Amino acid sequence: MNKRRDIPPQIERAVLNDGDMRVSLLSYGATTQGWWYKGMPMILGYENPRDYATDNNYLGAIVGRVANRIGAARFDMENVRYELDANEGRNSLHGGRAGLSHQNWALEQMTANEAVLRLTSPEGASGYPGTVRFEVRVRLDYPRLVYSISAQPDRPTPVSIAQHNYYSLGCVTGISEHCLRLTSNRYLEVDNQGIPSGKIVDARDSGMDFSAPKAISAVLTDLDNYFVFNSAREKGLPVADLTTPTGLKLSVWSDQAGVQIYSGAHLTEPFYKSAGVCIEPSGYPNAPNIPEFPSIICAPEAPYEQTLILQISEGVT
Template identity: 60%
Template sequence: MKPETGKASEIEAASITDGDMRVSVLNYGAITQGWWYKDVPLILGFEDPNEYLADTRYLGAIVGRVANRISGAAFDLDGASFELNANEGKNTLHGGDDGLSKQFWELEQIVQNEVSLSYVSHDGEGGFPGNIRFEVRICLQGSRLVYSITAQPDRPTPISIAQHNYYTLGAADGVDGHKLKLASNRYLEIDDQGIPSGKVLATNENRLDFSTPKTIGSATEGIDHYFCFDHDRDPETLVAEITSLSGLALTVYSDQPGAQVYSGYELTKPRRASRGVCIEPSGHPNAPNISSFPSIIYTPENPYRQELILEVSEE
């Protein structure tokens, strides 16, 4: 795989539309800058694209090579050790400072309702092995917004991508009053740095039990946890649903084994705490260092694929 040359170095934007839906996409970070339903803003975003250059909260970005956290900013693979960029204390978060969210992608408008973004991550970028060609297709299909993500590596390497929208569903005062339902009764135990221990815990009607709908604000200490989905679930069933006080609802469908849910409780200026909630389907965090977790190692013969479907409805 030959590295691409002549990458863009200026922020470009493209807009896709279908019926009552409109989405703005940036080439920087493959960021979804805005998503509107009947002119109601559904996600957080900056009006000025240049503000994303200094954003530390990953608003709307595609994050990776490996989403979430890797302990000690290191892992072993096939007898070799790899040291990564440590950008959250001693750990790596969302691929490090050179992650996908900090790169300029090639942006192409396919048709009125679809765009394509591509980026080649070079061997050693962020400390990760192998060249990888990433492609993200973003398409509006009636009431649905679909992200189709692929990654073709030239050698075995860990890959786990997450789409990092902060969903608001038009709420100006935050999402604590929104109801959340998850197709999960299990989550990963984490330490005070957000690193999974390897243990999978049952929610057992504790504050993280969203198997039946309850308000996001009911988790008084905030939510920043990875929830595991059933392996044998029907892919046509929802993995998450958010319902706003106005009756606007977002249903999430995913082929991933789980999702990080972040209630935005630590958002700071220029945003207010709990202004948006993230549902980030991906592989298990810290999977390269925990053998009991599903593998996120992909190869030339077994490339990475993910599909994320977001559907809007009104009650």
């Protein structure tokens, strides 16, 4: 568990509005503090911005430099071994204790419905090579919320970012009966520490198939798995949908290789188990240690880019 972190002297806040939607952004962790549709909260969040500095759930944060887990908190690149901050047992999770989610970003509101967050991560931060300039542009374009994420390194280094909202879609009783659909029928095999082995498993053989909508409660285990998007997915269609029993629907578009689905089994007070679900498109976890996985190494001539689009609609049956 993370130790208590210093609270930044000033956490800045920006509020975006468009149509029937409102979004609150914080400089700390480039965090989405709240997202409301017709007054209903779509995600979990703290009312007090300072609570995020002691949060261990990564609520609404931008996580990295490398999202998810890196086994043994180390990797080799160009014949050099890099030792990372081990903040989950012997492994590194979401960039370590001083990852992007634990930094105070520069926040600038551009218009009534758009803001930009910027952060320069120095050479050696959490053990990673290279200085990297990160930018997260957030635009509320009713009924869509769009995240445009980029990173410019000064030398080759791994980068894989995830946006870590916990989606509740206005339900106060949790997300167990929400139906999830993914453009995927495969997921990564992991060990008992959540570290991928390199093997890709057919979800249809394990009861983990969400290629057709299925209630999250229908899976007999707590979800904390990376699903590989189908390579032949149809252009322009969402890669994931989350639908409530009342018909409110979140659709997700992403240009990433896959998505981590986490059903909130370890949420802590003031929240409760499965109060929200994370849908985190990103690169493959532990990719620097598994040559068969798609590379997440970025370079000055090949900077990092990601676009995440979220859309709310009603009346889905």
